[in-house]
Amino acid sequence: MSGYLTGVLVVLAFNVMAAYAVYLPLAAGQLNLGIAGFMAIGAYASAFLTNEYQWSMWAAIPVGSALAGLTGLLIGIPVLRTHGIYLAMATFALGQVISAVFLNLEVVGGAAGYPVTDYVGPYGVFAAAIGVVLLMLYLSRTRFALYLTAVKSDATVADLMGISVRGIQVAAFALGAAVAGFGGAFYAHHYNFVEAQHFNVLLSVFTVLYVLFGGTQTVWGPLVGAAFFTLAPELLRASDQWRYALFAIFIIVFMAMRPQGLVTTSLLRFTRRRTATESEEAA
Amino acid sequence: MALLDVSGISVSYGRVNALKDVSLQVKEGEIVTVLGANGAGKSTLLKAILGAVPLKSGGITFADRDMSRAAPHKRIGEGLVLVPEGRRILISLTVEENLLLGAHMRRDSAAIGRELEAIYARFSNLAARRNMLASCLSGGEQQMLAIGRAMMAKPRLMMLDEPSLGLSPLFVQKLFELIRELNHEGLAVLLVEQNTGKALSVAHHATVLELGRVTMAGDPKTLADDPRLQAAYLGAGEDAPA
Amino acid sequence: MLAQQIVNGLMLGAIYMLMAVAFTLAIGVLNFLNFSLPGLFMLGGMVAYGFIKLGWPTVFAFSAALAAAALVSLLVERFAYRPMQGGDPEVPLVSSLGFLVLLENLMLIYFGSDQQAFPALVPDLNFRFGGLVIGIAQLGSLVLSVLLVLWLSWFLNSTATGRCIRTVAENRDTAVLMGVDTGRLVPMLFIASALLAAVAGLLFAVNYQQVSPFMGEGVGFKGVAAMIVGGMGSIWGAVLGGLLIGLAEVLSISFIGADVVNITVYGLLLLILIVRPQGLIGRPATREKL
Amino acid sequence: MTAALSLKGITKSFAGVHAIQNLSFEVPKGVTTALIGPNGAGKTTVFNLVSGVYGVDAGTVTVNGVDVTHMPSRKRITTGIARSFQNIRLMSHLTVLENMLVGQHVRNSSLGALLTPYRLFPNHRWKVQAREALAESGLEEWADETVGALPYGVRKRIDLVRATLAGASLLMLDEPAAGLNPSETNALRDHLRTLMAKGITLLVVEHDMHFVDSICQNVVVLNFGEKIAEGPLSQVRQDPKVREAYIGSEEA
Numbered sequence A: 001m002s003g004y005l006t007g008v009l010v011v012l013a014f015n016v017m018a019a020y021a022v023y024l025p026l027a028a029g030q031l032n033l034g035i036a037g038f039m040a041i042g043a044y045a046s047a048f049l050t051n052e053y054q055w056s057m058w059a060a061i062p063v064g065s066a067l068a069g070l071t072g073l074l075i076g077i078p079v080l081r082t083h084g085i086y087l088a089m090a091t092f093a094l095g096q097v098i099s100a101v102f103l104n105l106e107v108v109g110g111a112a113g114y115p116v117t118d119y120v121g122p123y124g125v126f127a128a129a130i131g132v133v134l135l136m137l138y139l140s141r142t143r144f145a146l147y148l149t150a151v152k153s154d155a156t157v158a159d160l161m162g163i164s165v166r167g168i169q170v171a172a173f174a175l176g177a178a179v180a181g182f183g184g185a186f187y188a189h190h191y192n193f194v195e196a197q198h199f200n201v202l203l204s205v206f207t208v209l210y211v212l213f214g215g216t217q218t219v220w221g222p223l224v225g226a227a228f229f230t231l232a233p234e235l236l237r238a239s240d241q242w243r244y245a246l247f248a249i250f251i252i253v254f255m256a257m258r259p260q261g262l263v264t265t266s267l268l269r270f271t272r273r274r275t276a277t278e279s280e281e282a283a
Numbered sequence B: 001m002a003l004l005d006v007s008g009i010s011v012s013y014g015r016v017n018a019l020k021d022v023s024l025q026v027k028e029g030e031i032v033t034v035l036g037a038n039g040a041g042k043s044t045l046l047k048a049i050l051g052a053v054p055l056k057s058g059g060i061t062f063a064d065r066d067m068s069r070a071a072p073h074k075r076i077g078e079g080l081v082l083v084p085e086g087r088r089i090l091i092s093l094t095v096e097e098n099l100l101l102g103a104h105m106r107r108d109s110a111a112i113g114r115e116l117e118a119i120y121a122r123f124s125n126l127a128a129r130r131n132m133l134a135s136c137l138s139g140g141e142q143q144m145l146a147i148g149r150a151m152m153a154k155p156r157l158m159m160l161d162e163p164s165l166g167l168s169p170l171f172v173q174k175l176f177e178l179i180r181e182l183n184h185e186g187l188a189v190l191l192v193e194q195n196t197g198k199a200l201s202v203a204h205h206a207t208v209l210e211l212g213r214v215t216m217a218g219d220p221k222t223l224a225d226d227p228r229l230q231a232a233y234l235g236a237g238e239d240a241p242a
Numbered sequence C: 001m002l003a004q005q006i007v008n009g010l011m012l013g014a015i016y017m018l019m020a021v022a023f024t025l026a027i028g029v030l031n032f033l034n035f036s037l038p039g040l041f042m043l044g045g046m047v048a049y050g051f052i053k054l055g056w057p058t059v060f061a062f063s064a065a066l067a068a069a070a071l072v073s074l075l076v077e078r079f080a081y082r083p084m085q086g087g088d089p090e091v092p093l094v095s096s097l098g099f100l101v102l103l104e105n106l107m108l109i110y111f112g113s114d115q116q117a118f119p120a121l122v123p124d125l126n127f128r129f130g131g132l133v134i135g136i137a138q139l140g141s142l143v144l145s146v147l148l149v150l151w152l153s154w155f156l157n158s159t160a161t162g163r164c165i166r167t168v169a170e171n172r173d174t175a176v177l178m179g180v181d182t183g184r185l186v187p188m189l190f191i192a193s194a195l196l197a198a199v200a201g202l203l204f205a206v207n208y209q210q211v212s213p214f215m216g217e218g219v220g221f222k223g224v225a226a227m228i229v230g231g232m233g234s235i236w237g238a239v240l241g242g243l244l245i246g247l248a249e250v251l252s253i254s255f256i257g258a259d260v261v262n263i264t265v266y267g268l269l270l271l272i273l274i275v276r277p278q279g280l281i282g283r284p285a286t287r288e289k290l
Numbered sequence D: 001m002t003a004a005l006s007l008k009g010i011t012k013s014f015a016g017v018h019a020i021q022n023l024s025f026e027v028p029k030g031v032t033t034a035l036i037g038p039n040g041a042g043k044t045t046v047f048n049l050v051s052g053v054y055g056v057d058a059g060t061v062t063v064n065g066v067d068v069t070h071m072p073s074r075k076r077i078t079t080g081i082a083r084s085f086q087n088i089r090l091m092s093h094l095t096v097l098e099n100m101l102v103g104q105h106v107r108n109s110s111l112g113a114l115l116t117p118y119r120l121f122p123n124h125r126w127k128v129q130a131r132e133a134l135a136e137s138g139l140e141e142w143a144d145e146t147v148g149a150l151p152y153g154v155r156k157r158i159d160l161v162r163a164t165l166a167g168a169s170l171l172m173l174d175e176p177a178a179g180l181n182p183s184e185t186n187a188l189r190d191h192l193r194t195l196m197a198k199g200i201t202l203l204v205v206e207h208d209m210h211f212v213d214s215i216c217q218n219v220v221v222l223n224f225g226e227k228i229a230e231g232p233l234s235q236v237r238q239d240p241k242v243r244e245a246y247i248g249s250e251e252a
Helices: A003-027 A035-053 A057-079 A084-103 A122-140 A143-153 A155-160 A165-191 A201-214 A221-235 A240-257 A265-282 B042-050 B072-077 B095-102 B109-122 B124-128 B139-151 B169-184 B196-202 B220-224 B227-234 C002-030 C037-053 C058-084 C090-111 C136-158 C160-170 C172-177 C182-208 C215-230 C235-255 C258-275 D043-051 D073-079 D096-103 D111-115 D125-136 D152-164 D182-197 D209-215 D240-247
Strands: B004-013 B016-026 B031-035 B057-062 B080-083 B157-161 B188-192 B205-210 B213-218 C126-129 C132-135 D005-014 D017-027 D033-036 D058-063 D081-083 D170-174 D201-205 D218-223 D226-231
Touching (some): A057 A084, A057 C258, A084 A201, A084 C258, A122 A143, A143 D096, A143 D111, A155 A165, A155 D073, A240 C090, B016 B042, B016 B188, B016 B213, B031 B169, B042 B072, B072 B080, B095 B139, B095 C160, B109 B124, B109 B139, B124 B139, B169 B196, C002 C037, C037 C182, C126 C136, C136 C182, C136 C235, C160 C172, C182 C215, C215 C235, C235 C258, D017 D043, D017 D218, D033 D209, D043 D058, D043 D201, D073 D081, D081 D152, D152 D170, D182 D201, D182 D209, D201 D209, D218 D240
Parallel strands (some): D033 D201, D081 D170
Antiparallel strands (some): B004 B016, B205 B213, D005 D058, D218 D226
16 A cells, blocks of 8 residues: 555544544434534543653553543533533534643643654554544444434424433443544554644534534445545645635535535335345345 | 415325315405315315315315415505414514514504504503513413504404414403404404314304315304204214204 | 723724624624635635735725625625525534635635734824823724624614514514515625624724634634524624623733633633523523414 | 323423422323324423433322332333333434343343443344334335434334333323324324324324324323313313414403
8 A cells, every 4th residue: 555545544533533522412413513522622631641751551541531431521511511512612612622721731732743653554443434434334233323312303202202312412422432432542553643723613513514414314325425535635736725715615505516525325126126126126 | 365375275285185175265345264174174274275285186265366476475565464373573672573573564654653552552461561572471462463463464264273262261252252343343264173063153154174175164053053053162062962 | 000901901892792793793683604704704804805905095905895895795695594494503614614725725725824024004193191091993893894794783772674573583574574585685784794794804804914714714713602602593682792802802811821711711711601501691591382 | 091191280381480280180091192282282291201311390290109209310211111202312423223222221221231242242132122223114225224314204113112121011102193294104104003003002292183083092182281171082072172272362
């Protein structure tokens, strides 16, 4: 594999992990605009453990992920009392606060950034992303995923059916935060450098874009969205600014024409039926 | 020529047909009532006449103009107004602001001021609360406000959707007196009501809707004695005294 | 010194206040968190800068900036808002972010990413009250933004169109039944909020004498924070929130340090959302009916 | 014997307007009861108060002998009460079968159940059960369709089947026959009779009096949030207060 291709695929792997971190709560109707903050927690916490306490990164990475998840849980309980735009803004504010805290935290280098000693290679990153996708595929086969959609679709009725709406929402939010932290921890150990400025609003916002572009109705949406957003710009041989500008136009036009996203349940069902009929005909 | 001429309109929400080939007319100075059980399509009919839901087929003429495709504000501007079901008072506005909202399309501010005073003279309860938020009104007062608001648009035809809903018998009495009074002053009325007896007692003409179709139409006195009408509401009309 | 910082904080707060009012118009009436507004703020500053550099008279350059913002806002209405009615609420939000990214990058292509020096248009005159130094541009901006908000509040409360807008805010379906022409009113609201954002951008450029393609982000997001702190959907909430956020920012810079601004400002927002989600002035939502 | 549902002195007002006033009635076990009254009389509000969508201002609600007055809405289904909805509140992005699985939640709510990848097993126990329930109502052909696109009559039946899957002993049905054509109404009547035969108690809000007549033994009439009559329909129908409420007095 050429160095260029590997580099692109590594970026893709990180984008996929971030996309699923956004997707989990969004499947339950909660927009998390602060995903970068949770990635920062995973990155800094795991880097701190390997740097300062000489932990093995295979222990430090899960702990970083768990810390991000725990933060999500503790913050999720009060913040998830709010709905809709309030929740989006609360997560947005949270993301800003977290990255500002790291920017001012001198033990991890403050604004100068924080070099990380241990290194995880591209295949480790690929394995992590595949692991996240597999976990999501597994979850999408369970009642938990069913309840996420139920809660998003009609929280009042889900509540009357006996489902703990808050419980499901908090779990999705915290699990999403843990996935973000997991990705962040790998990020720190792959690039061997963390700086708070990387985990900014635009990272959060672009991740939400991938997910909505791919579509939130199915578990495949975030994967397709992240792949498209990572690979398509590589094909556009233009300056960065033109690339972004064309991209923005594309997003606007696409969302206006297909607000439900690229991959939808009916699309999947349609293709499945098509393949079924075709194989019958072939037989 | 009738003031309002609804000819063969159909309306559907997605796949559900709410109205099928409904026709009716309201002449100048007339009260027409539309009766029918819950879900018969009465509210949809009024909304279609106002233009708030699109027609699938058929046509609507008001004051000799084709209104089939006109937006609600165009129709209201011509004097075709609706007092909606549930009154729909704006609770973040004061009583007076609610009334002025009815006149929002008019530019004749002197006349608006005079009519506002006339409405206060008619409804003294509203006058006393003119600067209070409309949320503090009782159900009956809210209904008066909704009618007053509609009057501020200088209507030629007023459509009322279940005006007696949730009102005490005393207020229902007052309400129907008011409808009759407005009609005597020259206003044409299209009235949708659950209170069949009251509605038939004031109307010049009645139409009965069932599942989106007109099943009966004619003179209110004849309809009132029709056992089929009772059956439409209370079921098994045979064993009930007429 | 504290009094001086309070004056500076109020000045910055006035700009946040305009942004917060712009957001409030969009969200309070149309239920749309319009993230293109920071882009329109930037457009106000950058377009004016571009035309002034071309040698246009200031008045024309400012008018061109306002017109550009209004025009783009109509595009936002057409492509981000109108097609999304009845869908998931996050979709128009994302499309409006698309507009922000687009505007920023178009400006970047034309002007480059550097801070540009905005010419000093107002004579460098200062008033002195005791130890307080108040620039004439500062004072003028503060007065202008307060007048704008007062006028808007009067307009909403005392005109027929204002009553229609408040009706749409309370219940859009009822507004249609009352004959409110939403097809005309909605684009008008988009223009109004765009003009507020662009005026804020102009005031920012005149006061701080610098513009850049990214000047909208920080200010715009703080405008949203201000709106929520004050209470979504209320103009006076936006005013209160804007001034509070402006003060919090200036005071924390001068007493703690520039790096902590995001912690205090967004920490305040987070705290408000946890303790009192409806904001300082605002009503809590009620549970839906079945 | 304890009643399936017992309301004592229920009062509820919204923004100062009395929606329900001092309402008391009982639904004995096995007695199919109808709650009728003109539009706006407060029937759906009663359902919302019993299922906990709103809390009551005063009074007590008892389901199968358990006082649920202050129980959170989510827990009430565990006392054996389930409901359908006037405007069909199905999860429109889910398939019919998935909606049924949501309806089963209260009987299958452990963490293990939550994390079992049931979709990998075509004959998973709960899926089989949901399919059976659908088959009983003749809905099996729709099982894998997304609910949003289905015809009204079908969705109406799905809403009912979902409510039955909670295994409740008391079902509250909000206008089950509204908008159905005559043959659909007949199918519904048969379905409800099967449920009654299984020992399930029904409380029905319904406008179609023929329908009420054909399944309900007892009728409670509301007007302005107050009970104005109670008894068998044939008797209630003669009550002058009921006639006044529905038809209105003719003298103006």
